[in-house]
Amino acid sequence: MSIQDRIPQQGNTVGPDLVNIEVTRNHSELFRAECVRLMQETDKACKRMQTDDKKRLDQRVRDIQFLKRELELKLEEIILEIDVLIALQSRVGKALEACREPLRVTVVCLEERRKRVPSERLHDEVDRELLKEREVIEGVASLLQRVAEQITEQIRLDRSAKYKLEQDLKEKFEAQSIDNSCALMTTHPINNLQRSKNNEIVLPSLTVTPKQWENISDLNITKAEQQKTNSLSLRALVESLLEQTAADMQKQVQATAAAFQLNIQEIKCSKSQMEDQLAKVLSESARLKRIRDDLQVSISDNEHVLSLAQARLTLRRQRPGKEQCYDPVQAQLLAEVEQLTAHISKLLEAAAQSEEEQRALDRCQLDLQENIEMKASSLYIDEVICAQHREPIVIHNF
Template identity: 30%
Template sequence: MGEAQFGVRHVIGAPVATTRLSEQALVCMPPRSAKFTLAEWKLSNDQKCRNTEDQQQLADRILGECQRVREETSERSEIMKATTDRRIEERIGDIEFNKKELQIQRKEICIELEALGVYKTRLLDCLSSLQSNALNICRKCLMLRDGRIGIDLVVDDVEHALQQEITTILGGQSLLKRVLEQLNEQMRRLRATRYLLDRDLQYKQAAIDLDKGSLSLKPTDLCLSIYEGYANLDPANISAEEYNVYSANNIKLAAKEVTSARPIRMFVDTLLKQVIDDLWVAYNKCNHAFSERIKETKIAKGKLEDMHRETTQKIIDMQNNILQLQKALSDKEGHVALAHTRLGRRAQRVGAELVRDPPGQALYYECEMLRHSTEQLQQMLHEATSSLRYLLQTQIQLEEDINVKMNTLKIDEVDCMTLRETMDYHAY
């Protein structure tokens, strides 16, 4: 075959002598097609017309079907959207109903916590008052009564009453502390239940907000997106029954805790009243013992004062008596000197005149009588002096006893009773 048949053309600008086959660009020309007949031409036109008509009919059917599908899917989408919206609204209503129930129970818990807080304050006030007021006063009264002196430092009914009152106060404190522990435990349980309700309410409010936000979305919103992940688009794994049971259990738990808290308040009221009544009984009993002891001490002090006045009068009488005895003795000295002088003078008689005559006998008896009288007066003076000394000692002892009673009265009537007037037991 020649060069024209293969369509070989030289590269422009390259020498012909140096052109090789590998450096030439070859273009293959297809062979000339065969010619068709007129019948074939008509048949081809008819076939194309029929194909075109068939495709147009198919297109018409597809257009109609597409219109129907569009309308059907649009209507189905609207129905499903309306159904979903209604379901979401119903769900929001259910959640809001449960939320209201939880809020009611939470309010009850808050009210009960506030009430228990008041009762806790009452218990703490009562315990503080018993410790800082009543108990300290009773112990201080015992300490003050240890300041009694002498025979008045006795274990009497007042001391027993004070010890009994201290025992009553300590017993009341023990009871109040135990009920305070129960009250604190109940408040802790109420706070824990309130925490569970708060968390449940928070979750429910978040669910309501999400559902309301979902309900407000429209298909034309720009914030919409299509999920293209592989995980399940609905991760919910809690059934409706489990959800209802969970909410119902929270409501029941809250109601149970509130119901359990109310008897504690009644018990606190009863216990406070009982403790205060017992304290008042012990207080009145102790005050009665103080009154009786003060009355006895005053009676004893009055007797001692009467005896002291009588003893003082006796001392004055005895002192006057001693003076009179001393005066009598002084007077007797003159009579004795006179009698002795007369006997001495008569002893100077001489001779027969030195006779035992009646005057001499009288002088002798007078001297004996005067000696005996002097001895009697001296004996009485000695006894009077001893009696005066004993009376003075008795007077001093009576004064000491009176001072002891005065000290006791000051401790019991002034110090202790003044302190006890500050003791106040009330309902708290």
């Protein structure tokens, strides 16, 4: 039933319906009071929501700042680790380069020693140490090459972790700037801005939860920390390898140098002994030649005496028949001829023997001279050529 239905009918009354007007006025007052209450509640709700928004935005900014600090700290650490690895990579490269010259020298020494005469081309201790030296240096170079590749790969992984941290930091900075701007915004400056923009509501399916958001940065930090740990382990390993390989090369180079020195001393000693023996052989050969000359003189003298005795015997055969008796003179002459013939025969044998002895001494002389020349050649290769090549070799710590 409407209000008009409840009002007593005064069909014949003329004038305004005061009751109806009063009801309308009261209704308007109630509506107005309700509007005031609604506006007050709305205003309170807006202020409360703005306050909550400000608190939540401030908290969000603090969360972002916290993660930013964590990311920045980890980024500084990974950048420092990359720089250290690059420096270590340079050291490994220099160490690898430092292996080239010793290896070249070792190969040259082996090739030079192959130029010795066949009789001197023995697989001696120096050759064994040189081959071992080549093996050690080639092993060190191969190991350093693999280490350099590992460092390069680790630098790549560190830079990948660095890139992800930088991207995360960039996004955190943008998010912080946006949330700071949101916290500073008021209703008046943005009314027109909000009307002009296409306010799209981000669908929940396209967003991440706060836990997922935090996990993304945590994952980047964890990966960076893992790569840093890997880098530290690799650096410790490389430092140890550099020290050990340098020590191994130094030890082998010293062993080869000691073998060279010992071999040089042995060659010098052998050469000196042969030179002494050669001097004695030459001296003996000279004395033997003098003896042979003396034998020839003696043979000639004895032949003259023999000729004289034979001439006397021939002449005495011309004595008259009765005078050809076997007297003491005849006996003496016959004995003299026999003795002189025996002496001359022995002297001739001695002369022939002296020639044999001379030929033997000559063979000894030639053999000694050839061996002295071979020893001198070997000594020159080891003491001069190889020493000149090996002199600059100094193995320092890499």
